[in-house]
Structures are given as structure tokens and as C-alpha cells.
Amino acid sequence: EPEVTQTPSHQVTQMGQEVILRCVPISNHLYFYWYRQILGQKVEFLVSFYNNEISEKSEIFDDQFSVERPDGSNFTLKIRSTKLEDSAMYFCASSTGGSPYEQYFGPGTRLTVT
Amino acid sequence: AQSVSQHNHHVILSEAASLELGCNYSYGGTVNLFWYVQYPGQHLQLLLKYFSGDPLVKGIKGFEAEFIKSKFSFNLRKPSVQWSDTAEYFCAVRWGSGNTGKLIFGQGTTLQVKP
Numbered sequence: 031e032p033e034v035t036q037t038p039s040h041q042v043t044q045m046g047q048e049v050i051l052r053c054v055p056i057s058n059h060l061y062f063y064w065y066r067q068i069l070g071q072k073v074e075f076l077v078s079f080y081n082n083e084i085s086e087k088s089e090i091f092d093d094q095f096s097v098e099r100p101d102g103s104n105f106t107l108k109i110r111s112t113k114l115e116d117s118a119m120y121f122c123a124s125s126t127g128g129s130p131y132e133q134y135f136g137p138g139t140r141l142t143v144t
Numbered sequence: 145a146q147s148v149s150q151h152n153h154h155v156i157l158s159e160a161a162s163l164e165l166g167c168n169y170s171y172g173g174t175v176n177l178f179w180y181v182q183y184p185g186q187h188l189q190l191l192l193k194y195f196s197g198d199p200l201v202k203g204i205k206g207f208e209a210e211f212i213k214s215k216f217s218f219n220l221r222k223p224s225v226q227w228s229d230t231a232e233y234f235c236a237v238r239w240g241s242g243n244t245g246k247l248i249f250g251q252g253t254t255l256q257v258k259p
Contacts (some may be wrong), residue, residue: 033187054248061244073188073234073249086246121188131176131243135188 034136036122042142043112051107051121051139062105063123064097066090073121079105080127086093094132112143146170148237150250157225165220165253167235176238178247179209183231186241193234194218205229206254227259 035054043049053061064076077087079097096108105124109116119140123133151166179191192203199211200240208258218235232254236247 051205063246065247065249072251073236073247075246075248078244078246080244085244088246115214125244129245132178132190133247134190137187 032075034122034124036120036136036139038139039137040140040142041098042144043053043060045114045143046111049109049141051109051120051122051141053105053107053124053136054103055105055122055124055135057103058126059134060126061125062097062099063125065121065123065135065137066118067121067138068115068118076120077106101127109141112141114143117141117143145241146237146248148235148248148250150233150235150253152253153251154254154256156256156258159218160224160258161225162228163220163222163225163229163255165233165235165255167218167220167250169202169216169218169237171195172213172216172243173239176243177211178220178236178238179203179207179208180236181219181231182234185211188234191220225257229255231255 037052062079065073067073077091078085094110100104118136121138122136125133147170149168177194180188181191182188192201193202194211202208207222232252234252235250243252
């Protein structure tokens with residue numbers, strides 16, 4: 031069964047550094063999402079992406095964040111200058127946009143900012 | 145504001161006990177409702193979903209959920225849990241008539257089933 035993959039599984043970075051989290055969505059999917067979960071808190075929506083542009087973003091998704099689909103398979107989340115509060119599990123998800131309308135999630139990348 | 149609440153943060157049950165996990169969302173309108181499960185070390189997986197029609201929805205692994213519109217609720221149930229149901233359970237809601245919008249999650253419930 032096809033699945034969403036994410037790399038790396040764990041990333042440790044120093045405050046102020048740039049990080050890029052990578053996702054490979056399911057191949058025939060058209061809609062892509064990033065969510066994050068700070069330890070002990072809810073899974074929160076960050077951004078959705080369709081047709082090579084952002085379709086919706088949350089208040090969390092400020093100018094420090096960007097997303098890109100650099101080729102036909104990868105979907106990346108970049109954090110330009112990481113802060114301690116960016117430490118979280120970051121989940122990528124994708125959907126076809128059609129039936130069965132569910133979002134398929136990747137295993138997550140745990141980002142630790144020191 | 146759109147929000148989702150799960151009432152139980154940590155539930156401990158013995159095998160064969162019945163399970164009910166509560167989920168409420170903040171206000172009405174058109175909603176799509178989901179329960180996801182995350183087994184230790186694994187992906188978030190869809191257990192079941194409600195879009196329209198019969199408010200009693202059956203999912204995988206013997207789970208079901210009931211949508212009660214008047215109560216803004218979508219509670220998850222299983223008549224008899226197994227040790228393998230130990231996992232974290234997330235309720236999620238999508239507002240609006242589109243099918244591609246963001247999901248708003250509850251805070252999750254950790255279920256521990258004792259053998």
C-alpha cells in the first residue's frame with residue numbers, strides 16, 4: 031500500500047539555523063499539508079498546498095516558514111531561523127482531493143532545537 | 145473559533161472492557177468528522193470518518209462512532225477492547241463543504257489496555 035514518507039525521522043539543530051524537512055507524498059495525490067505537534071499538545075495545522083501554491087495557512091505559518099514542491103515527488107517545509115519553540119513533531123499529509131477524501135499522514139519528523 | 149475537544153486524556157482499560165472516547169467540536173455547519181489512531185512508533189491511520197448519511201459509522205478493527213449533530217459530538221466506541229488497541233486516538237474535524245481543507249484535531253487520548 032502506498033504511503034507518505036518523511037525524512038529525516040529526527041533532526042537536531044541549533045537555534046537560528048535553517049532546517050528543511052522533507053516529505054514524499056503518495057504519487058497520485060494533489061493536495062499536501064504540514065501539521066505539527068508540540069510535545070503534550072494538539073496536532074496543529076500549518077499549511078496546505080495545491081497546484082504549486084499555498085491554499086491555506088495558519089497563524090503559526092509566519093515568514094520563517096516556507097513550503098516548496100521542488101520536483102514531481104518531494105514536498106518540503108523550510109524553517110529559516112529556528113527557535114526553541116519550533117521543537118515539535120512535524121507531520122506531512124497528502125490527499126487526492128477526491129474520494130475517499132481522507133488525508134494520509136507520514137510518520138513525522140521530530141525536530142529538536144537546542 | 146473552530147476547536148475540537150477530547151474529554152479523556154488517558155484511559156486505562158482491561159481487555160474485553162468496552163470503550164467510549166468523547167469528542168466534541170465547537171460549532172455546527174457542515175462538518176466532516178474523523179478518528180485517527182497512532183500505534184506506538186507508527187503513522188497516524190484513519191479509523192473511520194463521517195461525511196453524510198447514517199450517523200452511526202463503522203470503521204476498521206471493530207470501532208464505530210456516532211455523530212450527534214445536536215450535541216456537536218462524534219464519540220468513538222468499541223464493545224470489547226484488545227491489548228493491541230493500545231495507542232493514541234485523535235478526533236479531527238474539517239469544517240465547510242469542501243473536501244480538501246485543513247483538519248482541526250483534538251488533543252488526543254492515550255488508551256492503555258492491560259492484558
